[in-house]
Amino acid sequence: MSRTVDFKDLSGDYILVDVRTVGEYEEATINGAVNIPLFTDEERALVGTIYTRKSTDEAKKIGVDIVSKKLPEIYAKIHELEKEYKDVVIFCARGGMRSASITELLCALGMRVKRISGGYKGYRAFINETLPKLNEEVTYVVLHGNTGVGKTEILKALKADGYNVLDLEGCANHRGSILGSVGLGSCLTQKQFESNIYEELKSAKGKKYVFVEAESRRIGRVLIPDYIHQRMKDGIHVFVDAPLDFRSNLIINEYTKAEECNAEICEALRGLTKYIGEKNIEEYCKRVEAGDYVDVVKELMVKYYDPMYMHSSDKYDYALSLMINSVEEGSEALKSFADKLEAENEEINEETKSEDINEIIEE
Template identity: 60%
Template sequence: MLETIEYGELEGNYVLVDVRSPGEFEEGTIKGAINIPLFDDEERKIIGTIYTRESVDKAKRIGLEVASKKLLHIYDEIKELSKQYNKIVLFCARGGMRSGVLGMLLSSLGINTERIHEGYKGYRKFVIEKLPELNDGVQYVVLHGNTGVGKTEILKQLECDGFDVLDLEGFANHRGSLLGTVGLGKTTSQKAFESKIYHMLRDSKSSYVFIEAESKRIGNTTIPDFIFQKMKSGIHIFVDADIDFRTNLIINEYTKFENCNSEIIDCLKRLEKYIGEKNIDRYCKAVLESEYEVVVSELMIKHYDPMYMHSAGKYDYALEIKVMDIKTATQQIENWFRVT
């Protein structure tokens, strides 16, 4: 008999195996899971359509036919995993057919196998339930400052130095601005975003977590309201830097990717209704000629800084620093934190 376990009860030397399709896995999975799919995305789509529009029995038969051709390969993969782990823990979308059938087969072949109750859906329910509790237990130390002052770089250095950091932009795979996707590829789904936050807070070493001030929406993801409100009541630090430092930092960040110019131009065109067609044409021409300085400095001074400073005065800052270089600025924050 295949045992079913709640995600929150997992313990010991186990490995999570996500048997859903690659597309489902990419949208969001359980941290550390390995994807060994029973169906690819197209097979899943076909079987699902038959299930809903024709017949459950027909869908089951086609599913078995498709899966049977892969079982030997799947068995070999999982057999190798069983040499490293004491237990194989399977999950699918809702803990139903895919993980159930495969789990019973593996168990009958002598592999110690369990499946997660309600599958990925059960894990999501667990995350949604536990995330507010974890959030209640932390105090956020929030970095504020204009675009390009180095907030993200400071957070990375803080993390390297052993401090707890919640990198919302990193989790969203978006820099939180109109040009935020340049060079980064596909943004994170809301489900995966929330899961990353959960695991970071669960694994935090202290009750103080450094974080960057953000708008509630980052790319395609939204910061849960209870976290967003907790950030507002946190400890606030203002980070500043001169325009040359900011310009160089942004240019280095945004132009290190292949095809960066075309992506930058695509993003710039979305600003047309705010700063006019003539300015956009001028900026696009400058980008194509690698004259980034004028574009970056003007966008900061005329567009981003006025928008940011509108909200910057809402907070009392416990510390204000001027960044000359990232390492020194990070050290200032760490020294301040240790005596606070």
Template identity: 70%
Template sequence: MARTVEYKDLKGNYVIVDVRSPGEYKDSTINGAINLPLFDDEERATVGTIYTRESTEKAKKLGVEIVAKKLPGIYDNVHELEKQYEKVVLFCARGGMRSGSIAELLGALGTRVERIKDGYKGYRAFITEELPKLNEKVEYVVLHGNTGVGKTEILKKLKEHGYNVLDLEDCANHRGSILGSVGLGETTSQKQFESNVYEQLRETQGKYVFVEAESRRIGRVVIPEYIHNKMKSGIHVFVDADIEFRKDLIVREYTKVENCKEEICEALIKLKKHISEKNIEEYCEKVRQGEYDEVVKELMVKYYDPLYMHSSDKYDYDFKLMVNEVEEAAKALENFIEQYSKKDKESCVACTE
């Protein structure tokens, strides 16, 4: 019988294998897992329909017939993984029939497989329990500022320099604005977003974590309230840059993929309640002609900046930073947090004397 293990107890050199359908895997999975599906999406739907509408036995029989044809390929894949890892750990939705059956079959063929107790459901319970604990251990250094001032680029540079960073937009695969999905594809699901946040916080060393200020919603995901509240009570930094720097950064970011023009126009249409249809049509025409500079400047002045300033006045900033160059800005923030940390330690020592 294949050994069952809880996700929290996984240690050593292992690989996690998601045996759910490609659709389930795409929606959300355990970070780092590879997909070896027993059923494709259509097969899963068919078996599920028979299970609920006809009979359990008929569904099981069909499932066995489908998997039997794929077993040699699955075995070969798992055998190859065993050459690279000490353990191959399987999971399905709830740790039941799919992972249990294939684990027993593979075990009977001599492979070293284990399966995760309660499957993805058990992993989700782990994330739900552990993510708030990680959040409690950190203090966020929150970067505020208008669109295009380089907050995301500064975060990336800080991470390169070894500082703790929580990149919420990277976790969501969305930039957090109306145009935020241009060139990125689909936003992650809520479950995957929380897993991504957990993985980034799990890697932190020390107390301070740099993060960009966000509204609670990023694309189609929502930042958990306990994280958003912790960000509000953090250390607040205002980041600014001149309009030419911002324009160049935005144009570079949003036009670096092919076929971006129509995506940009589709996003602009969503601004109807803020910008007249006439202006949107003019912007789209300029975008299609590749005349981005004027469009970006007008959107910043007429839409993004007024909208941002409306929500940014509620903080007393601990530090203000003018960005001329990203590397220089990151170094300035590093100096700031080092000095802040030093004063914080001195204050704690004074309080205990």
């Protein structure tokens, strides 16, 4: 039985095990993988230093000494996974020493384990090859609209009802604005961002239309790949609007879920100093800290966000414009719009098939 497998050939009931360090795993991993590290970050650095400055043999010796002490714990964790899954698939950075050695050892002990050829690097090559192809198969329905109209919430409602959605902000763990990280923690890395996009587009495979929110190319610290951003520009564009009170309430509910968010909000607001002025920012922060959010949110939308957004969005011809008073109202209108698009697409496909058949008969 082969003990290596390409990521693209994985199927069935399996669990991925990332044996890289916690630091490597947290930076980016294959979606769904659990982390059972052979080394800590410090141990990996030590082995690497010995490998570079002394010798391969000495590095291996140190590595074996470190891992041998952890083998009972590693064995126990893999054994528990074997009870739940048919296959346990291991990977490290490049499919080399770490995953190869632990796979061979566990197989010798009778365990059902395989390893990914090429490791995480091989997986990244797969993503770089496959993601552009998935992107070419879809037409994006792009939602535009001022801050707070509920675009993200509408996407979530559409996804819950079975419609195809690419939530770029969710993939990045960042809302895309200067306040985008408030209450969310750190933005994800570029590699993890692209892996998350792959997972969302993979689930839409075979479907033509995918809803997505209009974004500038940068979301937090990640960049939307050029080929996706261009495909979004070439998509079908929809404008969503809502009353100011609705928008301000939605923003307040989203950004003030925890008291500690006030400090994050103020820190982020100071990034707007050159646009709004230091005096105004300090006044806003005082109000935020006092829990007086409504006027702050409305002023920021009217004086800063709305003018900035309208300047960037006025270059599109919208196939549909909506004025909504609830997220449900917006999602229902867009579901009807999507159903109409799909019906029209099916008609075009049937006409194309008929034309092809007629051409064959005539020949």
